Each structure stands twice: as structure tokens, then as C-alpha cells.
Amino acid sequence: MQAKASVNQKTGNTLNNAFASHFAKSMFLSVTALAILSFIGTRMFTHVDLNLYGYMVGTIVFLGGFFYRFIAWGERPPTKIILKKGLKLLFRKSTPKTSVEHLATYNFIWNRGIYRWTQHVLIGWGCILSCFVTFPLVFGWMYFTMDDNGHYNIIALGMQVMTVPADGIIANLSYNALNITAVMVIAGVCMALYRRLKNMQARAEQKFLYDFMPLYMLLLVSITGLALTFMNIFLHGAGQPAMSLIHQWSVIITLIYLPFGKLAHIPFRPMSVLARNYREHYAEQAMKECKVCGDQYVSSEQSQDVVDVLGVNDIQFKTKEGHHLAEMCLPCRRKYRIAQFSGFPTHEVKVKEANQNAKG
Amino acid sequence: MKKRLYLELENCIGCRSCLAACTQCGGHEERNRNYVYDVNPLVNRQTMPLMCLHCENPACARSCPAQAIQIHESGAVLSALVEKCIGCQNCTIACPYGIPKFDTEQNLMYKCDLCIDRTKDGIPPMCASVCPSNTLQWLTDEEIENKKKQFNLDNGKWVTSMPYLEGETNVKVNLPGILQGITKLY
Numbered sequence: 001m002q003a004k005a006s007v008n009q010k011t012g013n014t015l016n017n018a019f020a021s022h023f024a025k026s027m028f029l030s031v032t033a034l035a036i037l038s039f040i041g042t043r044m045f046t047h048v049d050l051n052l053y054g055y056m057v058g059t060i061v062f063l064g065g066f067f068y069r070f071i072a073w074g075e076r077p078p079t080k081i082i083l084k085k086g087l088k089l090l091f092r093k094s095t096p097k098t099s100v101e102h103l104a105t106y107n108f109i110w111n112r113g114i115y116r117w118t119q120h121v122l123i124g125w126g127c128i129l130s131c132f133v134t135f136p137l138v139f140g141w142m143y144f145t146m147d148d149n150g151h152y153n154i155i156a157l158g159m160q161v162m163t164v165p166a167d168g169i170i171a172n173l174s175y176n177a178l179n180i181t182a183v184m185v186i187a188g189v190c191m192a193l194y195r196r197l198k199n200m201q202a203r204a205e206q207k208f209l210y211d212f213m214p215l216y217m218l219l220l221v222s223i224t225g226l227a228l229t230f231m232n233i234f235l236h237g238a239g240q241p242a243m244s245l246i247h248q249w250s251v252i253i254t255l256i257y258l259p260f261g262k263l264a265h266i267p268f269r270p271m272s273v274l275a276r277n278y279r280e281h282y283a284e285q286a287m288k289e290c291k292v293c294g295d296q297y298v299s300s301e302q303s304q305d306v307v308d309v310l311g312v313n314d315i316q317f318k319t320k321e322g323h324h325l326a327e328m329c330l331p332c333r334r335k336y337r338i339a340q341f342s343g344f345p346t347h348e349v350k351v352k353e354a355n356q357n358a359k360g
Numbered sequence: 361m362k363k364r365l366y367l368e369l370e371n372c373i374g375c376r377s378c379l380a381a382c383t384q385c386g387g388h389e390e391r392n393r394n395y396v397y398d399v400n401p402l403v404n405r406q407t408m409p410l411m412c413l414h415c416e417n418p419a420c421a422r423s424c425p426a427q428a429i430q431i432h433e434s435g436a437v438l439s440a441l442v443e444k445c446i447g448c449q450n451c452t453i454a455c456p457y458g459i460p461k462f463d464t465e466q467n468l469m470y471k472c473d474l475c476i477d478r479t480k481d482g483i484p485p486m487c488a489s490v491c492p493s494n495t496l497q498w499l500t501d502e503e504i505e506n507k508k509k510q511f512n513l514d515n516g517k518w519v520t521s522m523p524y525l526e527g528e529t530n531v532k533v534n535l536p537g538i539l540q541g542i543t544k545l546y
Contacts, residue, residue, distance in 0.1 A: 073427070076425065108466050108468070111466045199387065203477065204386065204480060205476060205477075271425070275446045275447060298449070306450055309454070315417065315422065317456045325456045325526070333455075333458035334397065338397045346399055346401075354398060356395050
């Protein structure tokens with residue numbers, strides 16, 4: 001077994017040979033990248049904010065879980081195909097537009113309902129903006145210095161990008177960025193919780209660990225974060241050290257939990273852009289014609305990929321006529337099944353299927 | 361007591377109550393997820409319903425790159441998890457019965473979830489609870505076993521599921537006696 005593995009490795013490139021596994025390679029590269037970026041960002045480690053070292057350790061533990069979960073997931077046959085082919089098609093003209101629609105403005109959630117869109121924008125952008133503030137602070141990619149009294153310098157990746165008055169708009173937005181995002185997240189989470197308590201479908205399917213825990217964790221992070229601000233401003237810092245530890249704990253738990261629960265869809269969602277590109281590109285190449293009616297219903301590539309994936313899972317849908325069921329369009333496939341029951345070849349009758357959409 | 365959806369296809373009178381009922385299930389958002397087909401549309405009025413048969417080894421879930429299609433502990437193959445479905449439509453190509461529907465606007469697949477909000481508590485799914493002709497029934501395994509005896513299985517004409525399907529399913533299908541020339545007493 002080991003001999004076989006080493007033979008296989010020789011055919012790979014030399015970089016892969018240096019590591020025992022994908023996991024080791026990804027972990028090594030990302031920790032190295034973080035270290036190098038921090039080295040540059042903190043001007044050779046002279047501006048590390050050691051108050052935040054707990055978050056740094058938490059992030060690295062999170063990366064461990066993240067790679068563990070996602071490398072295993074990427075090994076599933078259908079996932080592998082979409083990742084591989086989608087990444088090759090990453091530089092399609094439509095990619096920027098698709099990415100913005102899928103990952104920034106969430107148009108498809110708008111179509112699922114304005115309520116859900118609002119809640120998702122509040123939670124999603126609240127979290128994304130918070131990450132844009134906190135991770136650069138933790139790893140020292142961004143920090144502030146003061147040369148003249150009353151003016152802050154914003155230092156990004158070791159370079160002074162701007163100097164702003166300490167009581168100006170930009171400075172105030174920076175101080176309060178996390179307060180604003182916390183309010184966004186709290187509002188969004190409350191909307192989500194309300195929906196989970198009211199919506200019958202949600203109530204039927206939801207589980208505490210999968211659906212409620214991430215919401216409660218986000219709520220805890222936001223509330224303890226806001227409490228820190230409250231303690232600073234109104235209580236002159238009383239209780240602040242204890243609260244900052246509680247906040248730190250909640251953030252780290254949320255991070256470590258992220259790859260294993262509902263929040264896993266955050267790092268995972270960009271694959272919808274890959275899937276869209278994959279569908280669009282191969283649809284332009286060649287369309288599959290239904291073996292029965294001749295309608296074009298999907299790209300030949302995807303049809304073949306699905307047949308292969310099912311084959312890997314030992315599922316062979318061979319028909320008596322000798323083709324695969326995936327080579328028939330959907331209405332024909334349904335009629336074909338009816339034909340198996342009745343013995344009469346419904347799918348060969350040249351009549352369009354009756355309306356199948358009841359108007360509730 | 362575990363109950364199953366059980367179909368006696370030849371009972372179908374084509375009223376499409378099951379379609380209308382499906383739209384009213386909580387979470388189905390007024391869109392039906394099942395089908396009713398004319399068997400020989402230009403000749404007679406025989407119809408048959410077709411719904412998700414909830415395979416024990418579901419091809420849709422196997423082909424899903426996002427692991428969005430989950431299997432409930434009751435055996436029901438659930439509709440795609442909305443946050444996971446990436447809209448690749450592999451499931452619609454993989455399903456041997458052509459069941460999953462796809463909403464391009466919402467970039468989301470949806471399929472029969474056996475009204476999981478009802479069936480998890482032992483309440484029959486919407487389609488079975490409205491079917492006026494006993495085409496769709498909600499029965500225990502024991503009752504299905506009795507049906508088997510009642511229809512005199514030894515002649516080989518009354519078979520549930522295999523070999524008319526592609527694999528073992530949680531929904532049991534009774535093949536139509538009428539079209540096979542067997543008179544059935546209800």
C-alpha cells in the first residue's frame with residue numbers, strides 16, 4: 001500500500017511530494033502566508049497588538065478545522081468535478097457579474113423573499129465587514145499611529161495610506177465600525193430567529209445544533225462586543241477585562257465551529273459561481289439531446305459528468321433501450337417511468353406533458 | 361409506528377387533488393412538487409401520479425456537490441438545504457424519475473420532502489391525506505404486507521417497487537392490475 005502510494009506521488013509535482021497530505025500542505029502554506037503578511041504588515045513585528053493574540057491562535061485552530069472539513073468535502077466525486085472544471089473557467093467574462101450577484105447582493109435570496117434577503121444582508125454584510133476590520137487588526141495588517149496630536153495615521157500593510165483628524169468622519173467610522181456591524185448582525189439574527197419560530201417548514205426541519213447554535217453564537221459575539229463599548233463609554237471601563245475575555249471566547253468558539261455547522265456555507269458558497277460558469281460554458285460547447293424527444297435539456301458535459309459520478313457510486317441507470325436515464329430530458333424520464341408501470345410507451349406519444357403546476 | 365407512502369397507481373382518476381394539496385404544505389410556498397400523467401393521452405383517460413419515491417440510495421444526493429440533499433431519519437430524502445444548494449442542477453439530471461424541480465430565479469432546487477413537517481409526527485403527507493381514490497395511501501408495513509396477500513402475489517403480477525424501479529425505495533408502489541388485465545376488487 002505504501003509502495004503504491006509512493007509510486008503515485010512520483011507522478012505528481014515536486015511541491016506536493018514535500019508534504020504528507022493535502023492538509024499538511026494547505027496548513028503550511030496558509031500559516032506561512034499569514035506569518036509573512038504579518039511580518040510585512042507590522043513592520044517586522046514591531047507593531048503587533050498582543051491584546052489580540054488569543055484571536056490569532058483561534059484563527060490558526062480554525063484553519064485546521066477548515067482545511068480538514070473542506071479537503072474531505074472536495075474529495076467527493078461530484079464536488080471534485082465542479083471544483084476542477086469550475087476553477088479552469090474562473091476567468092469567464094461573466095464571472096464578475098455572477099460573483100457580485102451571488103456573493104454580494106444575493107439576488108437569488110431577494111427572489112426567495114424580501115424578509116429573508118434583508119435578514120441575510122444584515123447578517124452577511126455585518127459579518128463580512130467585521131472580518132475586514134478584525135482580521136487585519138489581529139494580524140497587524142492594519143494599525144494606527146499618531147504623529148501630530150489629534151491626527152491618526154492609518155497604516156495598511158506597513159504603508160501609511162492616510163492621515164485623518166481624530167474627530168473626523170473616517171476616524172469615527174473606524175472607531176465604531178464594529179459597533180455598527182454588531183447592530184446589523186443583532187437585527188439580522190433577531191429576524192432569523194423570529195422566522196425560525198414562526199415558519200412551519202423551518203420548524204419542522206431545524207435542529208438546535210445546526211440551525212440555532214450559529215445564530216445564538218453570532219448574537220453572543222455581537223452583544224458582548226457591544227457591551228465592551230458600553231462599558232468603556234458609560235462605566236469608565238468597569239468590567240471591561242472580564243467582558244473582553246468573554247467576547248474573545250465567543251469569537252473563537254464561533255470560528256472553530258464555523259466549518260462544521262451551518263456557517264460552513266460562507267467559505268463554501270463561492271462554488272455557486274463555479275457551478276454557474278460550468279453550466280454556461282459547457283452549454284455553449286454542446287447541448288445534450290434527449291434520447292427520446294430530441295429536446296436539448298442540459299450540456300453534454302454535465303450529462304456525462306453525472307453519469308460518471310453515479311457510476312463511481314455504483315448506480316447504473318441503464319434502460320432496456322441501452323442508454324442511461326440521465327440521457328433523457330425530465331418530462332421524457334417521467335413518462336418513461338409511467339411506461340414501466342403501465343406497459344404502454346407513454347414517452348413515445350408525441351404529446352406535450354399536461355400542465356403539472358397546480359396554482360395554489 | 362412507522363408508516364410509508366403507498367401508491368396504487370391504477371386507482372388514479374386524474375383529479376390532481378394531490379398537486380393542489382402539495383402547494384398547501386408548509387414551506388412548499390404554493391408550488392407543487394409532484395406530477396400526474398396521462399398514460400395514453402390520445403386514447404383513454406387513465407392517469408397515474410408520479411412523486412418522489414424516496415430512494416434508499418438516492419442518486420440526487422449522491423450527485424450533489426454541495427451535500428445539500430439530506431436524508432431524514434425517517435428515510436425521507438429532503439429538499440435541498442437552501443443555504444447549501446449551489447444551483448448546479450446535477451440532481452435533476454441524476455434522478456432516475458425526473459422528480460427534482462429547479463427554480464432559476466431563486467437558484468434553488470426543490471423536491472418532494474414527504475411533507476416532513478407532517479410525516480415526522482406521523483401525520484400523512486398532504487397528497488395522501490386528500491387523495492379521494494385511495495391512489496396515495498399512508499400505511500404501516502404490516503398493512504402493506506396485508507395488501508400483498510390480498511392481491512394474491514403468487515401469480516407474479518402484483519409487485520411492489522422492483523423491478524419496475526431502479527432501486528429500493530421508501531415509497532412502495534403497487535403496479536396497476538387494470539392495465540395488466542387483472543380485475544381488482546377494492
